[in-house]
Amino acid sequence: MVIWGERLGVMHFASARTGRRYDRADLAVAESLAWRVALAVDRARLYEEAREANRRKDEFLAVVSHELRTPLAPLLTWAEILRRRPDAAHARQAADVIERNIRLLRGLISELLDLASITGGKMRLERAPHDLSDIVREAAEDLAPQASEKGISLEVRPATEPLPVEVDGVRLVQVVTNLVFNAVKFTPPGGRITVTTGRAGNQAWLGVRDTGAGIAPDFLPHVFEMFSQGEEGTRRARGGLGIGLALARQITELHGGDIEARSDGAGCGAELIVRLPLREREVAVRDLRPSLDVPPAALEDTRVLLVEDVADSREAMREVLEQFGAQVVPANDGRDALEKLGGAQPDLVLCDLRMPVMDGFEFVRRLRADPTRAELPVVAVSGFGSEESRSACREAGFDAYLAKPVDSSTLVASIRNALRARRQAS
Known part of the structure; x- marks a missing residue:
């Protein structure tokens, strides 16, 4: 029994009681019957595979829900504790719990994005x-x-x-x-x-x-x-x-x-x-982990135009940047940022991607089209962490890409690297 080029099994016919030999008509009936049986077996197998895939999908979604809710619970609890008792001891303990669980959430989200990249054949290796x-x-x-x-x-x-x-x-x-x-x-x-x-x-x-x-x-x-x-x-x-x-x-x-x-x-x-x-010959190897140690005044005298439509995210990043000495000019979207460029005279732009009115891609395209500002470094900071988003940012003209949530050391180090790279290129 063969279906779609795959052999599923063998169907055997014994001789008839009359002793008559099978003829071409009998063979045609047997072949038709074998094909129908093979088709039925194949459909039953496909049904079982689809049912199993659906079961595993439902189970996976349940696991994802559980794994995302688990770290959210202590975050909510400690936020409520801090609201009632905002003393230093509770603040330190809350900070530890919040940081640990946010890193856990970030890891889970990264795994899901990697899964999407691999299954879609879009994961790129930088060897x-x-x-x-x-x-x-x-x-x-x-x-x-x-x-x-x-x-x-x-x-x-x-x-x-x-x-x-x-x-x-x-x-x-x-x-x-x-x-x-x-x-x-x-x-x-x-x-x-x-x-x-x-x-x-x-x-x-x-x-x-x-x-x-x-x-x-x-x-x-x-x-x-x-x-x-x-x-x-x-x-x-x-x-x-x-x-x-x-x-x-x-x-x-x-x-x-x-x-x-x-x-x-x-x-x-x-x-x-x-x-x-193994490589055929040994070569000097790269440092896997560039230093993210940044001094307290790492961004002193650095003017940053911060483009972010979500107020909570904008204020949080503004606070971090100012703690490291930066002068921050906030903007609500790409159009607002273009209007503020002249007065702000920034050294660098931190820009979200998805925003109302004008998104980050349109903003950076207009920026690069302006000869007077084409060399201004722009770092994308976005909740889209897929390989596709990274590639789109490179093609659009962003100098670097950071996926939210980003810790302060990585944020500041990326800003310094982008500024350094632009200076060396000029």
């Missing part, structure tokens, strides 16, 4: 020479506090030899972070996580081994599938969207590598291994 061990150290360093807080030993064992790879450093840090975070999530207090790097032939590899919950044999083939999180109770207890490992696999494969999961079963721990092509 550069790196040493794989440096990437692993950075990711492990970021997650060390979480492991320590949970009472888990996190050890990095880098290779003694260089492991030169040409990769998108930010994306590969994301891969390693997802693997280590997954290990932290599924390893109980007192457990161990070991991150190792090495060389095998023309490949560099990294392995993340833990003494955690392990992976059941029947689930092992599905570990890297989108929205797969294993047993229901385990998923609810550990949290997460169920896309971290799927993103790790997709990003690894975009780099021409592969990823593998190993486990002896539930309760036996697990090991996740990533393999990447």
